[in-house]
Amino acid sequence: MLTKRIIPCLDVKQGRVVKGIGFKELKDAGDPVELALKYYEQGADELVFLDITASYEGRGILVSLVERIADVLYIPFTVGGGIRSIDDIRRILRAGADKVSINTAAVQNPSLIKEASEIFGSQCIVVSIDVKRVYTDEEQSTDKTVVKMENGYCWWDVYIYGGKQSINMDALKWAERAVKLGAGELLVSSLDFDGTKQGYDLILLKELSRRVSVPIIASSGAGDLDHILKALTIGGADAALAASIFHYGQYTVGEVKQYLAKHGVPVRL
Amino acid sequence: MVRVVVFDYAVGNLRSIKNGLERSGAEVLITSEIAEIKKADAIVFPGVGAFPEAAKWLSSTADPIKSFIASGGALLGICLGMQLLLTMSTEGGLYKGLDYFKGLVVRLPSNVKIPHIGWNTIKIRDYGCPLLEDISDGSLLYFVHSYYAKMSDVEVGSIDAETLYGVVFPSVISKGSVFATQFHPERSGEIGLKILKNFIQYIRR
Numbered sequence: 001m002l003t004k005r006i007i008p009c010l011d012v013k014q015g016r017v018v019k020g021i022g023f024k025e026l027k028d029a030g031d032p033v034e035l036a037l038k039y040y041e042q043g044a045d046e047l048v049f050l051d052i053t054a055s056y057e058g059r060g061i062l063v064s065l066v067e068r069i070a071d072v073l074y075i076p077f078t079v080g081g082g083i084r085s086i087d088d089i090r091r092i093l094r095a096g097a098d099k100v101s102i103n104t105a106a107v108q109n110p111s112l113i114k115e116a117s118e119i120f121g122s123q124c125i126v127v128s129i130d131v132k133r134v135y136t137d138e139e140q141s142t143d144k145t146v147v148k149m150e151n152g153y154c155w156w157d158v159y160i161y162g163g164k165q166s167i168n169m170d171a172l173k174w175a176e177r178a179v180k181l182g183a184g185e186l187l188v189s190s191l192d193f194d195g196t197k198q199g200y201d202l203i204l205l206k207e208l209s210r211r212v213s214v215p216i217i218a219s220s221g222a223g224d225l226d227h228i229l230k231a232l233t234i235g236g237a238d239a240a241l242a243a244s245i246f247h248y249g250q251y252t253v254g255e256v257k258q259y260l261a262k263h264g265v266p267v268r269l
Numbered sequence: 270m271v272r273v274v275v276f277d278y279a280v281g282n283l284r285s286i287k288n289g290l291e292r293s294g295a296e297v298l299i300t301s302e303i304a305e306i307k308k309a310d311a312i313v314f315p316g317v318g319a320f321p322e323a324a325k326w327l328s329s330t331a332d333p334i335k336s337f338i339a340s341g342g343a344l345l346g347i348c349l350g351m352q353l354l355l356t357m358s359t360e361g362g363l364y365k366g367l368d369y370f371k372g373l374v375v376r377l378p379s380n381v382k383i384p385h386i387g388w389n390t391i392k393i394r395d396y397g398c399p400l401l402e403d404i405s406d407g408s409l410l411y412f413v414h415s416y417y418a419k420m421s422d423v424e425v426g427s428i429d430a431e432t433l434y435g436v437v438f439p440s441v442i443s444k445g446s447v448f449a450t451q452f453h454p455e456r457s458g459e460i461g462l463k464i465l466k467n468f469i470q471y472i473r474r
Contacts, residue, residue, distance in 0.1 A: 002389045002434060003409060040458075045388055045411075070284055076411060076456045077285075093317070096284035098413075098456060118361075120281060121319045121349075123384040123413045184384050184415075213379075215386050238387065268388045268409045 003266045004232045005045035005239035006256050007217060008246045010035055011052045012081075015065060018052070019195065019244050029247040032065060037072045039246065042253035044075060045268060048187070048217075048241060050101065050128075051081030052162050063095045070096020078126055080187075081162075084109075089116055093124065101187055103128040104160040107167065107174070110181055117182025126217070127183035130163050131156040131171040131204065132191040145172040147207055156204060163191050172207055179212045186212060187241065189219040195244060197223025205235030217241050225251065225259040232265055270296045271472050274309040277301040278326035279349070281317025286347065289455035293466040303330045306337050311472045316348025316453055320374065320416070323353055324364035331367055338369065343446040343472050351442065351449035352418055360416050369447055371421035377414075381435035384415045391430040391440050391452075398429035399471040400441060400448050400464055408460050410440070410452035417451060418442070446471075 010017045010032050017035055018026040029035075036047055049069060051062060066079050079092050080101025089100050106113050106127050117125045133154045140146055144155040156171035175186055188208060190201040200221045208216055218237035222228055228240045245251050257267040273295045275286055287297045290313070298305060306312060312334070314323075327334075338344060346354045355366045358374035366374070377383050388409040393401055417438035420428060430441035432451065440451045448468060454461035 002385070002387050005387050067284070070282075071288060074285070074289060074456060074458050074462055076413070076453075093282045094284070096282055096288075098282050098285070098317075118319065119322070121317070122415060123386065124281065124317070185386060213382055214384065215382055238382065 008039040066095040099124040101126040113181040122184035127178040128187040193221030199227040200231040209236030279318025286455040311343040314346040314350025320360035346449035378435040395429040
């Protein structure tokens with residue numbers, strides 16, 4: 001039986017792991033290679049490494065750091081941040097990454113998803129989408145997918161450059177398009193919930209799960225074990241990504257998995 | 270020292286398989302030069318990329334690879350590398366494989382999410398397979414693929430383990446000195462490393 005995946009995420013800035021709130025107020029959380037090894041030993045199912053300022057600063061990823069991390073891991077490893085071209089992807093995969101996560105460049109140049117998936121295979125192209133809720137009084141919209149909430153309506157806007165720029169684009173429609181173009185997985189982060197420890201955006205996850213046919217990695221908002229359980233059950237996500245709860249030692253990967261197993265979620269223990 | 274040549278026929282991560290084999294005690298050379306096969310004890314078809322690209326490489330190298338196998342050389346195919354060993358693939362058109370195992374590479378059924386990504390269990394059918402020595406039934410291995418090897422009826426005896434994902438498909442196959450896994454042993458933690466070690470042990474014997 002296919003198990004649900006727990007994926008620690010290393011957000012890296014200038015060679016150090018950092019963690020912020022709503023993509024801001026970054027705090028140092030340690031050395032990426034040490035943390036990668038620690039999570040591998042704890043039983044992480046995969047690891048994600050995001051060079052969070054690469055895209056905004058208009059530079060490439062730290063290839064040597066990717067190599068050093070890849071050399072200590074025997075689990076799949078996804079790398080993202082500042083990936084703009086087929087050559088960038090080739091370089092990152094050569095350095096030891098199994099998948100690349102593309103965000104800003106995919107929005108600006110959607111044909112990159114198609115081209116990349118044809119060359120490297122869909123399975124190594126993760127499209128990462130950063131979203132933020134936009135509340136509205138309107139029940140319907142001509143170009144946005146409006147969803148009924150407890151108190152009103154909302155749709156999700158796509159942000160690029162590491163959460164710095166809104167582009168007024170429907171995230172649900174973008175997700176469907178990215179999959180059609182060849183994305184093998186979607187990594188979905190919420191600016192509303194990131195770093196808040198209030199739980200994942202379950203409504204967003206549910207809406208996505210019923211719209212796309214590829215695995216969904218839920219990100220942003222994990223504060224306790226129940227949040228992760230809900231993302232994988234109510235939200236229908238295939239994998240849960242978390243950062244703070246692991247970096248600051250609140251839980252080990254093993255503890256998360258034990259909890260999930262106790263609640264009937266298939267995991268690799 | 271066991272010399273293993275990992276064929277670089279596509280585009281993707283070859284570092285992890287190199288690391289995994291080296292940790293199992295092999296000396297590893299990554300190359301696309303078919304001439305290197307002469308110095309090898311074993312060859313590996315790695316598991317990255319799409320079938321059409323790899324098939325192009327295979328079309329000009331099939332003969333030396335077949336004679337390598339015929340003379341008793343060992344081969345390990347991983348993921349796409351397993352699929353290359355079959356008769357033909359339907360990925361991105363119709364492409365010829367090595368035809369070492371009779372069968373067709375087809376897309377996973379549409380009632381499940383594709384690609385099949387993550388850790389899934391294997392059901393062992395042949396405990397005698399050298400690759401599966403000390404591996405327990407129900408072990409979790411890492412899969413990432415959209416196509417699978419649909420083996421012909423004549424290959425029933427070649428299937429050593431199976432996995433369920435929308436359909437029951439072969440996840441470990443072997444015949445003679447040729448082995449293949451649909452999962453990625455180099456990305457399957459300690460169990461995967463044990464499988465690579467088993468392959469190296471097999472070559473030593």
